[in-house]
Amino acid sequence: EVQLVESGGGLIQPGGSLRLSCAASGFIVSSNYMSWVRQAPGKGLEWVSVIQSGGKTFYADSVKGRFTISRDNSKNTVYLQMNSLRAEDTAVYYCADSTAGGGAFNMWGQGTMVTVSS
């Protein structure tokens, strides 16, 4: 079964760091474009970052310089390192396959909640 499973969310103080993981099964992350998309409470979805199959990375302006996307091909896992966290980063974070491009996300994980609060 093709599946994406996120983990690593939790409660963190403002200014803190957290690393999210997205483990894939039945699916090779290094052959695809993998994105992180988040949804703040009561808000719409917001694209956060993508790592392309060739390794290039891109970020939304709201997280540029604070978040880093990476992958471990041996573990078939994508990561999102989040530093200098702010209250407005509070959201459910989803990883998704965005290989088709242009706003198409063919497969999603179930999400992991990140709460930034003192």
Place this chain on the structure above:
Amino acid sequence: QSVLTQPPSASGTPGQRVTISCSGSSSNIGSNYVYWYLHLPGTAPKLLIYRNNQRPSGVPDRFSGSKSGTSASLAISGLRSEDEADYHCATWDDSLRGPVFGGGTRLTVL
């Protein structure tokens, strides 16, 4: 504030046809494909419509998408109780150089 504009809520009775709108601009909907996602809170979002009006395998033909100019619509006919969910539109934005979403529409089946 989301780049694409959707009504926050919509409703209908079983068997009815409902439409959900998604409004954008020339830099996003006006020049790119539109995608629609169904999302039940606490679960993984699901691709419902791709490239404006195409359905992935397994999506019933009760769901249809359309696009005109800088707006798009999702129509659901023969409404069923299990259609109660959040619906999100998405596309690419040439100015922002990234995917953008609408704020989501919560559909209630009365």
